[in-house]
Amino acid sequence: MKRYRFLRNVELGVKNLLLRKLRSFLTVLGVVFGVGSVVAMLAVGEGASKEALEQIRRLGSNNIIITSEKPVEDEATATTESFMSIYGLLYEDSFRVEETFREVRRTVPVKLIRKEGRLKRKTLELRVVGTTPDWFDLVHRPILAGRVLKPLDYGSKNNVVVLTEHGARRLLANENTIGQSLRLGSDYFEVVGIVQSEEGGGSSIQTPDQAVDAYIPMNVAKDRFGDIYTKRAAGSRVRELVELHQMIIEVKSIEEVEKVARGIEAMLARFHKKKDYRLSVPLALLRQAEATKRTFNIVLGSIAAISLLVGGIGIMNIMLASVTERTREIGVRRAIGARKRQIISQFLIETVVLSTIGGMIGIFIGLAIPWSITYFAGMPTVVTPFSLVLSLGISMGVGMLFGIYPAMRAASLDPIVALRHE
Secondary structure (H helix, E strand, C coil), rough: CHHHHHHHHHHHHHHHCCHHHHHHHHHHHHHHHHHHHHHHHHHHHHHHHHHHHHHHHHHHEEEEEEEEEHHHHHHCCCCCCCCCEEECCCHHHHHHHHHCCEEEEEEEEEEEEEEEEEECEEEEEEEEEEEEECCCHHCCEEEEEECCHHHHHHHHCCCCEEEHHHHHHHCCCCCCCCEEEEECCEEEEEEEEECCCCCCCCCCCCCCCCCEEEEEHHHHHHHCCCCEEEEECCCCEEEECECCCEEEEEECCHHHHHHHHHHHHHHHHHHHHCEEHHCCCCCHHHHHHHHHHHHHHHHHHHHHHHHHHHHHHHHHHHHHHHHHHHHHHHHHHCCCCCHHHHHHHHHHHHHHHHHHHHHHHHHHHHHHHHHHHHHHCCCCCCCCHHHHHHHHHHHHHHHHHHHHHHHHHCCCCCCCHEEEEE
16 A cells, blocks of 8 residues: 555656656756766776776785986986996895895896897887896786796896887787897897786886886896996986896785885995985885875765755755645645645655656766767776766755755645635
């Protein structure tokens, strides 16, 4: 019986709204735009942070990355050809870290050299990465062909090289991939594998690898290219002596990462007179980025919620006008025995129907806007089920909240006065 009565009230509510189609449509628009803006803004906010968060996760939550960095005072004095800048991480730093911290599982030293890669007539400037086979365990990239560096390559000082996909496509086009001899500087290296390139996507997060990397054993890089590099720029020549350009340190437990990072920084400060290194903790970056994402979503959601508030005020305004127009109808219903709660439920049903219809249309618009942004602007957007449920729930809540006062006002009308109303 109660179910039948409820369905009957819903049917009456829909009929009353259809009697004033234009007014109902204009009232719904406020909720439509409010819900659509909530879904769209949350999708844009989610997409904006997704890529950066993914890159930070790929750096490894258990890893600590230390990069050699030229001090500012060395930049200022690098004016003469005879000047040699000595800075950065040392080979001994890698051994110190492994020997000092029991929480460290392993360290991966990295030496970086810019060299022209030549294969027959094709040339490409490559970033030669001298490292150990452990690199490929900490910097996870799919193997597209061949293999990565092996302990045997390191122990035997083999002249082998692993290319990234981007470099391989430029140099090995129309050639057999594996087994080619690639010239780096004055030395030849056998191509033994190709790994997928990391797509930066314009993010500000600096990953250890680049699209034009060529990986060779660390000891081979030291023997073939040494530690002194000459840089020519703006008519001047500056020499630099850098032993290690980077270290990737893997910590055994994620709970110990930040503690170990503080210890390593204190240790480096003792052995480096100048701050010629930069320490990066992906775990800390991840937490900071997630906190920023939450704040960003709250701000965007709050802005969009204002639209829903405006839509709710519109619903209240229209329902108050409807109470005035239907005063005589309310008096008749009360005179034939309708109770106050039935009048209240009738008007609440109408407001909830308005807000629900507006919410459902708004969700479709909210889905269309992010799709359009991604399709035409190339900006990643992510629509989460939570944002859809939240938006629809808020729209229904707004309908009930702003419909209570008009419904109470309608139910409180005196039947005799209502019947006399013209």
